[in-house]
Amino acid sequence: MALLIDGKRISAEIKDELKEEVAQLKEQGITGALAVIQVGNDPASSVYVRNKKRACEYIGIDSLSYELPEETSQDELLALIDKLNKEEHVKGILVQLPLPEGIDEDAVIRAISPKKDVDGFHPENVGALMIGQKGYISCTPAGIIQLLKRSDIDIEGKHCVIVGRSNIVGKPMAILMLRENATVTVTHSKTRNLKEICKEADILIVAIGKKEFIDASYVKDGAVVIDVGIHRDENNKLSGDVKFDEVEQLCSAITPVPGGVGPMTIAMLMNNCVEAMRHE
Numbered sequence: 001m002a003l004l005i006d007g008k009r010i011s012a013e014i015k016d017e018l019k020e021e022v023a024q025l026k027e028q029g030i031t032g033a034l035a036v037i038q039v040g041n042d043p044a045s046s047v048y049v050r051n052k053k054r055a056c057e058y059i060g061i062d063s064l065s066y067e068l069p070e071e072t073s074q075d076e077l078l079a080l081i082d083k084l085n086k087e088e089h090v091k092g093i094l095v096q097l098p099l100p101e102g103i104d105e106d107a108v109i110r111a112i113s114p115k116k117d118v119d120g121f122h123p124e125n126v127g128a129l130m131i132g133q134k135g136y137i138s139c140t141p142a143g144i145i146q147l148l149k150r151s152d153i154d155i156e157g158k159h160c161v162i163v164g165r166s167n168i169v170g171k172p173m174a175i176l177m178l179r180e181n182a183t184v185t186v187t188h189s190k191t192r193n194l195k196e197i198c199k200e201a202d203i204l205i206v207a208i209g210k211k212e213f214i215d216a217s218y219v220k221d222g223a224v225v226i227d228v229g230i231h232r233d234e235n236n237k238l239s240g241d242v243k244f245d246e247v248e249q250l251c252s253a254i255t256p257v258p259g260g261v262g263p264m265t266i267a268m269l270m271n272n273c274v275e276a277m278r279h280e
């Protein structure tokens with residue numbers, strides 16, 4: 001039987017640790033707020049934003065909520081970010097992605113002060129990660145490292161195959177796995193012989209956004225499989241990029257969807273917020 005990597009439990013454990021840390025910071029007079037900006041009302045984004053605000057409340061940091069209409073212009077959004085960059089009590093700023101069409105995501109991410117970029121998306125933080133310097137690390141890949149470590153899964157020397165090369169998951173994931181001394185292969189939609197390469201993975205991390213794309217024929221016996229995908233069907237049932245029922249039969253450990261990687265994204269966001277509070 002494969003080990004079910006329980007992201008819900010591990011994220012709860014991390015949030016409990018952070019809650020204690022925040023209480024200690026408060027005793028030293030250190031407080032702070034996370035500003036959460038959502039433009040438009042994409043239903044999935046609304047769920048994530050709500051969960052982020054709940055997590056703030058749970059660990060004891062203030063959250064400031066900015067729910068902007070779909071028609072918000074880029075200039076209006078940039079002006080809000082500029083204002084929040086200057087507010088001392090605001091230690092973290094996050095703009096929920098994706099943004100409506102017509103707003104340049106890169107320009108928005110660049111506008112956030114790197115010191116408040118708790119998502120770890122600003123080029124300065126991405127660059128710091130690349131060369132092993134301090135900075136905020138993108139929450140989903142950071143959460144995957146925690147899932148592996150807290151499940152006692154060794155990374156060093158393992159062949160990690162990443163399927164997907166996004167700026168938010170695939171690319172930072174590769175750097176983080178390198179930092180843990182894995183041997184890393186990054187694959188994508190143009191990769192030839194994808195199946196053969198995936199079959200060589202000791203740790204297979206799938207973030208391609210294609211529902212149940214990875215079936216048992218892509219997975220080596222005993223591999224560890226991390227599923228970053230989230231797909232919702234017409235009955236609101238969630239599934240991932242991996243055919244869970246098939247793959248769990250032959251792998252040694254696997255993350256479920258829901259309850260695997262997703263909750264870790266929010267736990268690591270909270271971790272970055274606490275780091276932001278400590279910086280003052």
Ligand SMILES: Nc1nc2c(c(=O)[nH]1)N[C@@H](CN(C=O)c1ccc(C(=O)N[C@@H](CCC(=O)O)C(=O)O)cc1)CN2
Nearest residue numbers: 047048094095096097098119139258259260262263265
């Ligand atoms: N500014 C950001 N935008 C986006 C990020 C991000 O890190 N920062 N990541 C994703 C969405 N995301 C966080 O924002 C996120 C996705 C999924 C989950 C999660 O807990 N999923 C649950 C299922 C919840 C549900 O939909 O019912 C699970 O997998 O168990 C949390 C956060 C894109 N945008």
Ligand SMILES: [Mg+2]
Nearest residue numbers: 119139265269
């Ligand atoms: Mg995040």
